[in-house]
Amino acid sequence: MTKKPSAIVTGAGSGIGRAIALRLAADGYGVLVNDLSRDRAQTVADEIGKAGGLAAAAAGDVSRSEDVVAIHAAAVAQHGEVDLLVNNAGIVHQASFENLALEDFDRMFAVHVRGTFLMTKAVLPSMLERGEGGIINVASQLGQIGGIELVHYSGAKAAIIGMTKALAREVSSRGVRVNAVAPGPINTPLVLGLSDEWRERKKRELPLGRFGEPEEVAATVAFLASPAASLFVGQTLGPNSGDVML
Ligand code: NAD
Numbered sequence: 528m529t530k531k532p533s534a535i536v537t538g539a540g541s542g543i544g545r546a547i548a549l550r551l552a553a554d555g556y557g558v559l560v561n562d563l564s565r566d567r568a569q570t571v572a573d574e575i576g577k578a579g580g581l582a583a584a585a586a587g588d589v590s591r592s593e594d595v596v597a598i599h600a601a602a603v604a605q606h607g608e609v610d611l612l613v614n615n616a617g618i619v620h621q622a623s624f625e626n627l628a629l630e631d632f633d634r635m636f637a638v639h640v641r642g643t644f645l646m647t648k649a650v651l652p653s654m655l656e657r658g659e660g661g662i663i664n665v666a667s668q669l670g671q672i673g674g675i676e677l678v679h680y681s682g683a684k685a686a687i688i689g690m691t692k693a694l695a696r697e698v699s700s701r702g703v704r705v706n707a708v709a710p711g712p713i714n715t716p717l718v719l720g721l722s723d724e725w726r727e728r729k730k731r732e733l734p735l736g737r738f739g740e741p742e743e744v745a746a747t748v749a750f751l752a753s754p755a756a757s758l759f760v761g762q763t764l765g766p767n768s769g770d771v772m773l
Pocket of ligand 1 (some may be wrong): 537538540541544561562587588589615617618639666668705709710713714716
C-alpha cells in the first residue's frame with residue numbers, strides 16, 4: 528500500500544482551516560490538525576476519523592518556535608515527511624490607527640508572519656531534499672486592498688503575499704510550489720470579531736451578494752495542492768465573492 532501524502536493545516540480547529548483539513552483528508556491526505564486550542568484541534572481530528580479519514584491533532588502556537596518544532600515532529604511521526612503545509616492560523620482585531628497599540632500590532636505580525644515563517648522553515652528542508660512539496664498560505668483580500676481599521680491585519684496579510692512570491696521564486700525549480708489564497712469575507716467565527724457595520728457594508732458591496740463559506744476556500748486550496756495547478760507558482764487566488772478583481 529502506498530503511503531498517504533502528509534499535510535499540516537495550522538489553525539484548523541475552526542472556520543477555514545477546519546474546512547481545509549476535512550477537504551484534504553477527503554482527498555486522501557493524512558492531516559495534522561494544529562490549533563492553539565487542544566480541544567478544537569482534537570474535535571476536528573476526531574471528525575475526520577469518523578468520516579473515514581486519517582488525522583491527528585497537535586496543539587500549539589505557530590508564533591512560538593518550540594511549538595512549531597513539536598507540531599512538525601507530530602506530523603512526521605503520524606504521517607511521515609510533510610508533503611503539504613497550509614499556513615492558515617490567524618486572528619483578527621480591529622482598531623483605528625490612532626488607537627492601535629504596539630502590542631496588538633506585534634501580535635498580529637507574530638501569528639501571521641512569524642508563524643508562516645517558522646512553519647515554512649520547519650517543513651521546507653525535507654521538501655527540498657525530496658524535490659517535491661507544496662506550501663499554501665492563507666492571506667486575505669485585505670492584504671491587497673487594505674481593510675478599514677485593520678492596518679496591522681492588512682499589513683500582515685500583504686507580507687504573506689510578498690513572502691509567497693519571493694519564496695516561490697527561490698524554490699519552484701527545486702520542486703516546491705508555493706502559492707496563496709486571499710479570501711474575501713467568509714462565514715466563520717473570525718468575521719464576528721469585526722463590527723456589525725463592517726459586515727453589513729461589506730455584504731452590500733459584494734458583486735456576488737453574499738459572504739463565502741469555508742468549504743469554498745477549501746476547494747481553492749485543494750485545487751492549488753493538486754497536480755491540476757502544476758503551473759500555478761507564487762500566485763494569490765481570490766475566492767472573494769468578486770470583491771477584488773485582479
Ligand atoms: P477562525 O477564528 O474561525 O479560525 C482561526 C483558528 O486559528 C482558530 O481556531 C484559532 O484558535 C487558531 N489560531 C489563532 N492563532 C493561532 C496560533 N498562534 N497558532 C495556532 N492556531 C492559532 O478564523 P477563520 O476565518 O477560519 O480564519 C482562518 C484564516 O483565514 C486566517 O488566517 C484569517 O486571517 C484568514 N481569512 C479569513 C477571512 C474570513 O472572512 N473569515 C477572510 C480572509 C482571510
